[in-house]
Amino acid sequence: MRIVGLQIGLGSRIRKSPFFEALVRHGLTHVTVYNHMYMPGSFGDPDEEYRALVERVSLWDVAAERQVEVVGPDAFTLCQYVSARDLRGMKVGRVRYAPMCDHDGTLINDPMVLKLAEDRFWISIADSDMLLWCRAVATERGLNCRVFEPDVSPLGVQGPRADDTMADLLGEWVRDVPFFGFVETSHDSIPFVLCRSGWSGQGGFELFLQDGSRGLDLWDAVWAAGEKYGIHPGAPTLNERIESDLFSYRADCGAGASPLEIGLNRYVSLDRDDDFIGKVALLTEQKRGPARRLVKALLTGERFPATSESPWPAVGQDGTPCGEVRVAAWSPKHESNLCLALVSAEVAGGPFRTVTPSGETLNASHHAYFAEQ
Amino acid sequence: MRIVGLQIGLGSRIRKSPFFEALVRHGLTHVTVYNHMYMPGSFGDPDEEYRALVERVSLWDVAAERQVEVVGPDAFTLCQYVSARDLRGMKVGRVRYAPMCDHDGTLINDPMVLKLAEDRFWISIADSDMLLWCRAVATERGLNCRVFEPDVSPLGVQGPRADDTMADLLGEWVRDVPFFGFVETSHDSIPFVLCRSGWSGQGGFELFLQDGSRGLDLWDAVWAAGEKYGIHPGAPTLNERIESDLFSYRADCGAGASPLEIGLNRYVSLDRDDDFIGKVALLTEQKRGPARRLVKALLTGERFPATSESPWPAVGQDGTPCGEVRVAAWSPKHESNLCLALVSAEVAGGPFRTVTPSGETLNASHHAYFAEQ
Structure with a gap:
């Protein structure tokens, strides 16, 4: 595996979060860009x-998970x-994970939706401009609601001691906040x-800061x-989130799955009696079965020195191309290299091979269909 | 001016262009992220x-300027x-620079539009997901056209010797391609x-590669x-593009101007007799006059060692906040520090001050209203 080291240019086109100075103070070394914002990658x-993350408690600036606020009579x-x-x-104070598709049934985001009031929601988005999407749909359909980006910046507190940390800060009541439930506080x-949520399998909270100056x-x-x-x-941790079956839009699928x-x-509620964007396409796909599957597989070879830098080609047992290893990393939990691969339905569930940029061929052995364990 | 050096994490969420390996080979040191792709910043x-760029010829990977292809009876x-x-x-083979707004008259992108046929266009976009926007509008309005991202990746050849370079490669005929005109070739x-276009004041071409494998x-x-x-x-060059009055969406205005x-x-064709998104809001704004103006100003102080890393607060002569210095850099042409600032209409045209992250106060003297010279 070749590793390319590149600096990122800093400038006004990409926003800094309200936590950015603290990150620098704590020794930030790597960032990425997510929803037009810098997001920490590593210290x-x-x-x-x-x-x-898996033994104690970890503090994450996830402000780049922006909110699309929808408020008004037609917000729901x-x-x-x-x-x-x-x-x-849904009850007020509760969250649902709600994939969103375009009219062809292609996934365009997989946000959490927070219900703040009967007529007020936050769509807490992955890395695509859902503000534009929701605004276009709302306006062109003549819906009576405002769609805007509020001054809200999530901070993640993840890991087995997250509850103790937040109980010390806010009081013992935080232990009773249910999973995907939230409370407005200060x-x-x-x-x-x-909110009891977060992009790890370790549990914890996300604090949706409502005043960027603080x-x-x-x-x-x-x-x-x-x-x-x-x-x-x-920061969001690639190997842990694969181990914990948490999906990353774009990383795991490009922008076309x-x-x-x-x-x-x-x-995905295919039995819904009301209409939603992508419904017809998804029903058709369900009938004929998906052409590809996202699978979790163990990979042979020495422990990777770093996570994969780009998708690697996947080839079936007979040598024909069958898709891509989207992400690959060393897994402490499995004590093996681990990957997510988007491969043809025929190959999914069985072994396949992949070729790294340095030309090494690795054997993939099926571990699980993603998100179906 | 403090300078923070940060590495960027490489992974599958952010796409690499078809030119990426050549960049690495030529000594790429800095990248940014634009339209969910790595884009070179410096070598x-x-x-x-x-x-x-200003004396010879410069080769830019600008594949991150993605195309939204619109084709079909309702494409226009x-x-x-x-x-x-x-x-x-517009004639086939010609380009127009066409700002796009949301229904509130807020700028959401400023693409070039290429007319490939009477029923086929490429919208060559700045850094926002116009594919989602255009698809939502097309579908919700029931328009008969396909909206998708084609396999097209622009490569920029900019500078006074760009014509000689391309004439040597393709033939003398390239010298006759008019500004904002294009030819399909190989x-x-x-x-x-x-296409005779590009994001510099130096002139040159953009080659819209139509086969990513090449x-x-x-x-x-x-x-x-x-x-x-x-x-x-x-790569796109901050100080040169400010000198040449070329606008950068987000960098110069955030996402809310x-x-x-x-x-x-x-x-912006406010005298159009047909409807377009944002028309009512823009006509209202035209009547009352814009609340802010983007101005180009010279800044006092020693030559900046690098470009500004974030917006700096701007204050009027009386000490009250009046907006932001959005971008600042040393200008060889003006032999001065130079900036673009989005300031209140009252302050625009006169002097103001700004404060850098290291606490230095700089005086700004008006040079021009942006894009109106």
Whole structure:
């Protein structure tokens, strides 16, 4: 595996989060760009970042997971129409993971939707401009709701000591916040929404900061509360999230897969009696079966020194191209190299091979269909 | 000015262009992310990159300027409706710069539109997901056209020797391609559209490669032709493009300005008799006058060691906040620090001050209203 080291240019086109100065202070070394914002990638020691996440508590600037706020009499109508998942029956203070498709049934985002009031929602988005999508749909359909980006910036507190950290900061009541439930609260007059969610299998909270001028205050408060639990600065962690079956839009599928290929079936309500964008296409695909499947596979070879830098070609047992290894990394949990591959339905479930940029051929042995364990 | 050095994480979420391996081979040091793709920023010597661009010829991977292809009986209807500029009267083989707004009159992109046939267009976009926007509008309005991203990747050849380079490669006829005109052609069976355009004031061409598997072949062919003219690897160049009055969406305005604030008036057809998205809002804004203006100003102080990393606060003569210095850099042409600032209409045209992250106060003296010289 060749590793290319590149600096990123800093400038005004890409936004910095309200937590950015704290990241620099804590030794940020690597960033990426997500929703037109810098998002931390590493503080220089990925192994320690993994350990902190699975054994202690990790603090993540995930402000790049922007909110699309929808408010007004037709707010629910819009959210329901753009979501492949049925949002009916949601209570205020609850979250649903709701894949969104275009009219061809192609996945264009996989946000969490937070219901703040009967007529007010946050769509907490992955890396595509859903603000434009939702605004176009709302306006062209003449729906009576405002669609805008509020001053809201999530901060992640993830790991087995996340509950202790937040209980020390806010009180024991935080332990009773249910999974995918949230509460509007504040600390030291910093307003935020405390939600039990986050992009790891370790559990924890996301604090949706509602005043960008207080970013450093919130970071420092959580940091201080977490010090006795060994808090560490971190970021969304590739190998841990693959181990935990958490999907990454674009990384795992480019921008051209259907939710059925990914294995998100249980989050797609194909039995809905109302219309939503992509419904006809998804029903057709369901009938004939998805052409590709996202699979989790173990890979042979020495421990990768880093995560893969680009998709690698996948070839079937007979040597014919069958798709791509989308992401690959060393997995501490499996003590093996691990990958997600988007491969033809015929090959999925069995062995295949992949070729790295340095020309090495690796054998992939099937571990699971993604998101279906 | 503090300078933060950060590495960028490489992975499958962000796409590499068909030219990427050539960039690495030529010593790429800095990248940015644009339309979910890596885009080169520097090869390690910005001064030499500036000189190559204004004195010789520079080769740019601008594949991140993705195309939204619109084809079908209603293709023109869609393009015309999403464009604030009137596209009527365009001939096949010609380009128009066409700002696009949302329904509130906020600029959401400023693409070039290429007319390939009466029923086929490429919208060559800046950094926002116009594919989603155009698809939502087309589908919700029931327009009969396909909207998709084709396999097209622009390569820029910019600078005073760009014509010589391309004439050596393709023949003397390229000198007759008019500004914002294009021709479908090929070299060594590599298919591309040769367009006289590009994001510099120096002139040149963009080669819209139509087969991603031939990226390195096209790069190498242009490089070989340009060697005797001193060709240099480069990238969109901040100080040169400010000097040349070329607008950068997001960098110069965040994501919340109107084209009238930017000074793009001559590209916005407010006298159109047909409807387009944002028309009502823009007519209202025109009547009351824009609240802010984008201005080009000279800044005091020692030569900046690098370009600005984020917006700096701007304050009026009386000390009250009046907007932001969006981008700042040393200008060889003006032999001064130079900036673009989005400031209140009252302050625009006169002096103001700005404060850098290191606490230095710089005086700004008005040079021009942007894009109105």
